Amino acid sequence: MTVRAVQVIAEADVIAYHSARHGRSIARSIAAEHLRPDHIEEALVYPVTTETTDHPGGYRGAIDEFYEQAAARLAAHLDAGRTVAVLAEGDPLFYGSYMHMHKRLADRYPTEVIPGVTSVSAAAARLGTPLAEAEEVLTILPGTLPEEELTARLAGTDAAVVMKLGRTFPTVRRAFERSGRLPEAHFVERATMAGERTAALADVDADSVPYFSLAVLPSRIGNPQPPVESGGVVVVGTGPAGPLWLTPETRGALAAATDLVGYTTYLDRVPVRPGQRRHGSDNKVEAERAEFALDLALRGHRVAVVSGGDPGVFAMATAVLEAASQAEYADVPVRVLPGVTAANAAAARAGAPLGHDYAALSLSDRLKPWEVIAERLHAAASADLVLALYNPGSRSRTWQVGKARELLLEHRAPDTPVVLARDIGGPEESVRVVRLADLDPAAVDMRTLLIVGSSQTRTVRRGDGGEEVVWTPRRYPEE
Structure with a gap:
């Protein structure tokens, strides 16, 4: 908790917090030592969490009605001149329950939002590894997204955190595996709290995963990457001009490569990553470039051959596959990823x-x-x-x-x-x-x-x- 959060709790007349129907609140347990006997406590108990409901408006109708009623309860205290402190786990405006109160009350009553330490920051601290460094992109995802969407976003980012696991864990794990990122991923449960656990995501039993846990892909810079068991070549296209035309799959392949091979003009469209080797050449040496990439793969490198547009349309895929048909390259894995052609x-x-x-x-x-x-x-x-x-x-x-x-x-x-x-x-x-x-x-x-x-x-x-x-x-x- 921040110093300001402790001050606000001390000054408040009413302490409000959300909880499920079992009545336990993680936010309250964190702040418990700062609560006084004379505090008025308002437990905002959800009528439904993930189960079904017979509310005529369905799940969304039940939740919206609850938020309206909870806001009305807090408004009654505010109208009576009392100061209300709403406890929120992590940061109040980051995937938190408080934001629903904020939308309904902040335009009517003086409001101060105290920033908090998010579970994302706590997980990184417990892992002892940077989340993102230099020009890396950090993506934060809810585990409730469809598997295809999770897979695409994990493949296309440098670093990531997936929240809201629990029953979504099997889907999230498959998305990490399909995106090729599972060996890099970590699991963090209840960071900084009792029952904290960290592990390699691949080693976690799905039946043991609670809702309050995260999957973390930390920074690739300075972190040991999974060993390259065998080399391979992936042929990718940058689209006609660069980043706006890249698919998530292509972004992931470019980031995962140990070596980039291509016409210098096309290589210049790809962001420079520390530790990644770049091998530029002239536009008229396609056959030599293809064999060079395959030779690197034979030595255990993960190679991305970079084309413009779509690699299979008047571009490098043909040259690579033609060279790969030679006997000495028969065992080198070669993939071609589609791109936006001109x-x-x-x-x-x-x-x-x-x-x-x-x-x-x-x-x-x-x-x-x-x-x-x-x-x-x-x-x-x-x-x-x-x-x-x-x-x-x-x-x-x-x-x-x-x-x-x-x-x-x-x-x-x-x-x-x-x-x-x-x-x-x-x-x-x-x-x-x-x-x-x-x-x-x-x-x-x-x-x-x-x-x-x-x-x-x-x-x-x-x-x-x-x-x-x-x-x-x-x-x-x-x-």
């Missing part, structure tokens, strides 16, 4: 031009001859598919966009909408819509993706001179 990001910014069938093609002739590209452009255009054109141009490739425009005009009307999406998600993002006949190759560079509409693709300028929206209807007209 076509989907660009389409979302423009509206919904990929709302019907579409084809994705790369205009780069570095790895395949232009004759193949031209043949595929003819085939896709004649099939009336929307086209997402990757790698349309660069400083060393300036003529492909013009040639592609000529080929497409053999099958598409001159006013077919074309989306020019540049640096999507980045600081220089721009999205423009032009007619196919007006497509200027000089306006296209290596950071641009083109989406060429089909005969059904529509554009509209919404509002009074608003931005142009592009979409392709899902229903194709009958012949």
Whole structure:
């Protein structure tokens, strides 16, 4: 308890506290030595906790009615001129019962909230380990969340605390296991109180877990990490631009890796973590990069190969799997995690031009001859598919966009909408819509993706001179 909390209790006429129907209150037991015989005690006893109720409003109706009645009881004391101290375990406004009184009374009566030591802070102190350090992100989660949500959030954060265990423990434990974080997790029960217990989360019997317990993933910095039993490679994509486009699974894989391998531009999108090794290289050495990553994995490293966009769309997944097919890498585990590809990001910014069938093609002739590209452009255009054109141009490739425009005009009307999406998600993002006949190759560079509409693709300028929206209807007209 803080010094101010003790002072407030001493000055109060009424001491109020919440409890279950058994009448015991942890908050009261903590403050017991500071209570006087002349204190008026108001035990705010919940009519229901987790069991069912026959209240016409169901569980929520019963709880809301209780809060209204409890607030009215406290208001009666306040109206009579008495000072009321409401005891709250931990901090009053952190997952506590007091906040429901606060919402109902603080706008009518002078109120002071005394901050307290949360169970999160107490658990970290008992474990003797930092919760979060430097740029790490600490996530606090209620164990009552669905298992999928818990798994995603545990996978995507640096450090975490899961509260409200008890009957949720089996779900929480599975979420830790599915996210790959179970070996790092600790269990803390009744921190700083009688009956305190700490243990590795993996060793805890579910039947022994009370509600007042926590699962803790402490800081990775300076804490011994679980030993790497065997190496492996995970291929991830950063999305078109960086953090906003990362999935929780990808965030977790990047954080768990001992080594990051990738094109330097893409590695720069990944936060630097102490102790994690980064191996940057040029964009034109994909095969060598893949073999380097696999060699690291053979030596027991956890390797994340970093791509832009989705690693399986014109990116590093193919190179890694091709190299992994060689006999010497046959036993190296390889996973590919999905990411946001440039076509989907660009389409979302423009509206919904990929709302019907579409084809994705790369205009780069570095790895395949232009004759193949031209043949595929003819085939896709004649099939009336929307086209997402990757790698349309660069400083060393300036003529492909013009040639592609000529080929497409053999099958598409001159006013077919074309989306020019540049640096999507980045600081220089721009999205423009032009007619196919007006497509200027000089306006296209290596950071641009083109989406060429089909005969059904529509554009509209919404509002009074608003931005142009592009979409392709899902229903194709009958012949």
